[in-house]
Amino acid sequence: MSDLYNVLRPTELNEVIGQDAVVTSLRILHDSGRLPHLFLFTGNSGVGKTTLARIIGNQLLCVKPANLLEIDAASNSKVDDVRALMAQVKKRGLVKGQKKMVIIDECHRLSPSAWDALLKDTEQPPEHLYIALCTTDYAKVPKTIKTRATDYHLKELSTDDLIDLGEFANNHLNADLNEKTLIRLARKAEGSARNMLTLVSKASTASCKDELADLLEDGMAPKAEFIKPMRYLCTATNVSFKGAMALIVPLIQEGNTPESIRLASINYAAKMLRNSKTYSSDAKAGQLLTLIDCFSTAMVGVDGEALLYKAIADFAYSLE
Ligand SMILES: Nc1ncnc2c1ncn2[C@@H]1O[C@H](COP(=O)(O)OP(=O)(O)OP(=O)(O)O)[C@@H](O)[C@H]1O
């Protein structure tokens, strides 16, 4: 529990950063007494899904701690797990007006029969019961659930928001990370508040300048499996759509997000541009600038994957 990101987890809507549209919508629904009974929070890791689900339970619905249950579907994916959970929360056993809430994290890991069991209870949830489903993988949520749930997609946090969060954490820790360091950590955090807080925590305890430099440098280096695709996009002399897709699609299939691939690509290109040898040929620099141009729009949300493939096509065809 002592991880910095747990200590600094927002407990009220006004502490949540970078999710203004969702926060406003929740506020309006709550104030008008129309909060839905089934929520679906989607988005990348560490952007606030579990945090917002807990805020709904604690702050908006004032659910007593004993009546707020949270399960991780990664380790409770079976139909019996869901049945037992729902049996427990469907029983009212409450003083009038009191509520119960269930948060199911990583819900995409539920088995098909577990989804079926849940479906029955989401069709017409009892008046006292609220359910929040959280997932990084919207595509794996059955359509039948999606049509019943009120859907909230949480965005990756912007670099500016992450810098603000870093400053807040820096003050909390009484650390002395300077602005330049916070900016670099924010870029490395790739849109995730949890990553940012973990990085700030590590950086604040770095025992020397070299250790801090290593931490920052890692952030600029792409993951090992990204290197071949990045090198292809940035340096191949005959980049084709087919060739690029053959390298990028496996990254998606392994669970990398379109946005992380986009950021790795433009950071790799920027790193190469920083290297003066790149300017030995205008064609080389031109390829990198075209890549940065085609990959300049965020690839988040349900259409992130489509935006990535479109950018690859634009890039490949503009090099022809
Ligand atoms: N929007 C946000 N504003 C402020 N802090 C945030 C936000 N989102 C996440 N955090 C910080 O990151 C931590 C992890 O957030 P949370 O558990 O809500 O992520 P998640 O989206 O559920 O991720 P996962 O998919 O990995 O479960 C929180 O404890 C909090 O400190």
Ligand SMILES: [Mg+2]
């Ligand atoms: Mg979560």
